[in-house]
Amino acid sequence: MSTHDLKVESYQEMFSRVKSKNEGAFIPFVVAGDPDFETSLEIVKTFVENGADALEIGFAFSDPVADGPTVQEADLRALKAGMTTQRGFEFIKRIREFTSIPIGLLVYYNLIYQMGLDEFYQAARENGVNAVLAADLPPEEAHDAVTASHEYGIQQIFMAAQTTSNERLQKISQLCQGFLYVVAVMGVTGARGDLELSTMELIERVKNHTDLPLCVGFGISKPEHVQNVVQTGGDGAIVASALLNIIQENLQDKEIMKEEIGAFCRELKEATHK
Amino acid sequence: MITDGKFGKYGGIFVPELLIPALEELEKAFLKYKDDEKFNQELDYYLKEFAGRPTALYYAQNLSEKLGCKIYLKREDMLHTGAHKINNTLGQGLLAKYMGKTRIIAETGAGQHGIATAVIGSLFGMPVDVYMGSEDVERQKLNVFRMELSGARVLPVETGSCTLKDAINDAFRDWVSSVENTHYLIGSTMGPHPYPTMVKHFQNIIGKETRKEILQKEGQLPDVVIACVGGGSNSMGIFSGFMDDEEVELIGVEGGGDGVETDNTGATLCKGTEGILHGSFSFVLQNDDGQINEAHSVSAGLDYPGVGPEHAYLQTTGRANYVAINDAEALHGFELLSKYEGIIPALESSHAIAYMEKYAKMPENKGKTIVVNLSGRGDKDMFLVAKEMGVEV
Numbered sequence: 001m002s003t004h005d006l007k008v009e010s011y012q013e014m015f016s017r018v019k020s021k022n023e024g025a026f027i028p029f030v031v032a033g034d035p036d037f038e039t040s041l042e043i044v045k046t047f048v049e050n051g052a053d054a055l056e057i058g059f060a061f062s063d064p065v066a067d068g069p070t071v072q073e074a075d076l077r078a079l080k081a082g083m084t085t086q087r088g089f090e091f092i093k094r095i096r097e098f099t100s101i102p103i104g105l106l107v108y109y110n111l112i113y114q115m116g117l118d119e120f121y122q123a124a125r126e127n128g129v130n131a132v133l134a135a136d137l138p139p140e141e142a143h144d145a146v147t148a149s150h151e152y153g154i155q156q157i158f159m160a161a162q163t164t165s166n167e168r169l170q171k172i173s174q175l176c177q178g179f180l181y182v183v184a185v186m187g188v189t190g191a192r193g194d195l196e197l198s199t200m201e202l203i204e205r206v207k208n209h210t211d212l213p214l215c216v217g218f219g220i221s222k223p224e225h226v227q228n229v230v231q232t233g234g235d236g237a238i239v240a241s242a243l244l245n246i247i248q249e250n251l252q253d254k255e256i257m258k259e260e261i262g263a264f265c266r267e268l269k270e271a272t273h274k
Numbered sequence: 275m276i277t278d279g280k281f282g283k284y285g286g287i288f289v290p291e292l293l294i295p296a297l298e299e300l301e302k303a304f305l306k307y308k309d310d311e312k313f314n315q316e317l318d319y320y321l322k323e324f325a326g327r328p329t330a331l332y333y334a335q336n337l338s339e340k341l342g343c344k345i346y347l348k349r350e351d352m353l354h355t356g357a358h359k360i361n362n363t364l365g366q367g368l369l370a371k372y373m374g375k376t377r378i379i380a381e382t383g384a385g386q387h388g389i390a391t392a393v394i395g396s397l398f399g400m401p402v403d404v405y406m407g408s409e410d411v412e413r414q415k416l417n418v419f420r421m422e423l424s425g426a427r428v429l430p431v432e433t434g435s436c437t438l439k440d441a442i443n444d445a446f447r448d449w450v451s452s453v454e455n456t457h458y459l460i461g462s463t464m465g466p467h468p469y470p471t472m473v474k475h476f477q478n479i480i481g482k483e484t485r486k487e488i489l490q491k492e493g494q495l496p497d498v499v500i501a502c503v504g505g506g507s508n509s510m511g512i513f514s515g516f517m518d519d520e521e522v523e524l525i526g527v528e529g530g531g532d533g534v535e536t537d538n539t540g541a542t543l544c545k546g547t548e549g550i551l552h553g554s555f556s557f558v559l560q561n562d563d564g565q566i567n568e569a570h571s572v573s574a575g576l577d578y579p580g581v582g583p584e585h586a587y588l589q590t591t592g593r594a595n596y597v598a599i600n601d602a603e604a605l606h607g608f609e610l611l612s613k614y615e616g617i618i619p620a621l622e623s624s625h626a627i628a629y630m631e632k633y634a635k636m637p638e639n640k641g642k643t644i645v646v647n648l649s650g651r652g653d654k655d656m657f658l659v660a661k662e663m664g665v666e667v
Binding site: 061062063064065066067068069072076079084085086108109110111113114115135136137138140141158159160161162163164165168172183186187188 | 275289291294296434443451453566
């Protein structure tokens with residue numbers, strides 16, 4: 001089946017779908033090509049078969065300053081395995097052979113800039129990407145990216161953090177489409193023990209300033225976290241480092257890796273039930 | 275932000291959302307205090323009494339005679355801690371204090387910025403954590419010891435190329451997690467706005483003094499100002515004193531490593547392409563895909579795949595020219611100044627000295643007045659240079 005034969009579900013449709021079942025969205029993250037192209041694809045398939053409502057796919061970058069050691073290691077494994085931006089889009093195309101759920105790309109802006117904004121967003125469109133979030137592209141610098149994303153029908157996602165003022169939240173939510181990425185912690189990506197009270201307060205504060213669905217990421221690493229996010233009013237939970245840890249710990253045995261990822265995904269999805 | 279921090283199209287603020295409010299706060303404080311009388315009085319006091327300003331503009335008589343030009347050296351190597359870095363750390367450290375920050379983090383390559391930050395941490399009573407690539411920790415053991423003596427904690431960075439760019443990555447990560455009480459004291463005219471503008475402001479003193487001193491000594495402006503460029507702070511500091519004097523040629527000297535024709539180079543402006551790294555849009559050493567290459571230079575301070583955005587602007591407008599000096603040429607520069615003037619330059623500054631010799635030897639430059647910014651002293655590099663020369667110390 002080619003990309004064009006499969007209808008791509010929009011974020012809006014996906015959020016309506018999970019909402020009608022009284023659930024939140026479970027959104028797992030993986031770096032395209034970690035630890036290698038085919039295994040990575042099988043991991044994504046495992047996500048989809050075990051409850052993923054949407055996918056967050058990272059394109060590896062050599063200097064990911066917003067990420068902690070877990071994502072950085074995953075980035076380096078993918079780069080070592082020969083991933084490039086072009087291969088990243090081939091990866092998305094392959095995902096589109098087996099699922100229609102929304103796909104968001106998480107990138108650093110230099111990758112977009114080097115490919116060329118038009119080329120990047122066009123490739124995103126042609127390969128079935130729904131949305132793009134550049135971790136180091138705040139609204140102040142996003143004019144060209146937003147213009148290109150509109151032109152190619154890609155939703156541009158922005159982040160809201162604990163340090164973001166209410167005034168700024170308003171500005172961000174006007175520019176953002178699809179969903180708002182709520183950064184749960186004061187820090188970089190990485191699995192954490194407990195979800196702080198401040199995360200819940202942030203979700204509540206952001207909800208007062210935007211109608212966009214809220215997906216909460218950074219540090220969401222246990223079913224309890226997912227449950228807290230959903231109960232507090234978050235529309236989706238993005239889980240990254242906890243899943244990447246399973247990859248890292250099972251590089252020698254891919255079957256066990258997939259089994260563990262599958263079981264963990266089922267638990268995480270279960271936790272989205274309200 | 276109050277201003278966009280752009281130099282032409284270069285610069286800007288390419289950072290995760292978490293950091294934007296911190297940069298806004300920093301910009302606001304910088305704009306407030308840069309013209310504040312009390313702040314400037316205090317800063318002037320420390321620059322004079324603690325750092326040892328003003329530094330001399332020294333006429334290098336022996337080299338001048340040898341090369342047939344009038345050669346002046348701006349002696350930033352004579353400052354406390356051994357390099358121009360102290361100008362900026364005093365400025366930013368004082369600003370951090372005025373802002374009520376209680377902790378300082380920094381990154382360092384050669385160690386000069388790390389030491390300068392460590393000592394102002396002692397001076398202003400603030401704990402300092404310095405990120406340093408593990409390879410640089412090894413290359414600059416003495417400096418690590420000096421930092422630790424001043425009470426700073428040196429955190430070796432084991433990721434990526436284990437050099438300056440990775441230390442900057444980790445410092446950013448720390449700052450993302452600690453932004454409420456911590457000031458990230460960036461050591462060069464790089465990073466997101468307001469850093470390039472702010473660091474230039476605190477290094478302007480080099481240019482201001484040099485301009486005054488050369489006018490006193492020569493009664494006219496120099497023909498050319500030469501300075502080495504890693505991130506670009508010493509060069510921006512001295513260039514700023516002559517920016518509006520179109521007749522003064524400005525030359526930045528990058529670390530060529532094994533040569534700009536090879537992949538082992540730190541010459542970002544000579545070999546790099548436009549891109550986004552560490553918060554700003556400038557020139558970057560990268561592959562076609564936008565992955566950042568590892569830089570290489572014998573000098574840890576020039577071993578960086580990025581460069582301050584204002585330098586990118588000056589290159590594209592043609593106001594300044596940028597050239598590269600290879601490792602071997604830099605070592606020759608190191609020996610040249612040591613032998614003829616009894617001044618041992620930092621390996622960074624040795625690049626500027628080496629290019630100065632090349633420049634002076636061009637027939638069309640005979641008799642010209644040349645100012646070289648001697649950004650730092652070479653004590654820190656003695657073991658490395660001895661090893662390169664095959665001498666056991």
